[in-house]
Amino acid sequence: MKSIHQAVVGALGLTLAVSALANPTDDAMHKLATESGCFACHSIEPGKAGPDGLKPVGPSWKEVAAQYAGKPGAQEFLTRIVLEGSSPYASHWQGKVSGLAMPPNAVAITEGNARMLVSWILSLKK
Structure with missing residues (x-):
């Protein structure tokens, strides 16, 4: 009986941990973004x-969320941009930000964490 109780408690703990990852808190995402260097831009x-007091280097995340709201494949596309970077020749943020392209960030953030952060960003409301 004791082992069944331990299994149930363990399964509940695992479920809560997975739920926390699936629905990350603002604080957890702020911490991840800070540790990954995202707030530099x-x-x-x-x-x-x-x-420098000029236009921001990169778009705000609420602007990103608005730009990609409801677009199929947005999460995968943005996760790839975070990890691999973007082309300065294909930027739709020109004139709105001072940065020309997003540098690759695969050395600063794992794919799983990038995917989780992008999911959170896309959930933001303007």
Whole structure:
């Protein structure tokens, strides 16, 4: 009986852990973004100036969420951009931000964490 109780408690703990990963908190995503260096170029809210007082380096995440809202494949596309970077010649953010392209970040964040962060970003409301 004791082993069944332990199995149930263990399964419940695992379920809660998986649920926490599937529905990350704002604090957890802020911490991940900070540790991964994301806030060097991005902010959550639009309108924040870059470090030099000019246009921000990259778009705010709420602007990204609005740009990609409801678009099929957005999560996979943005996860690839985070990991592999983007082309300065294909940027649809030109004139809105001071950065020309997103550098590859696979050395700073794992694919799983990038996917989780992108999912959270896409859930943000403007």
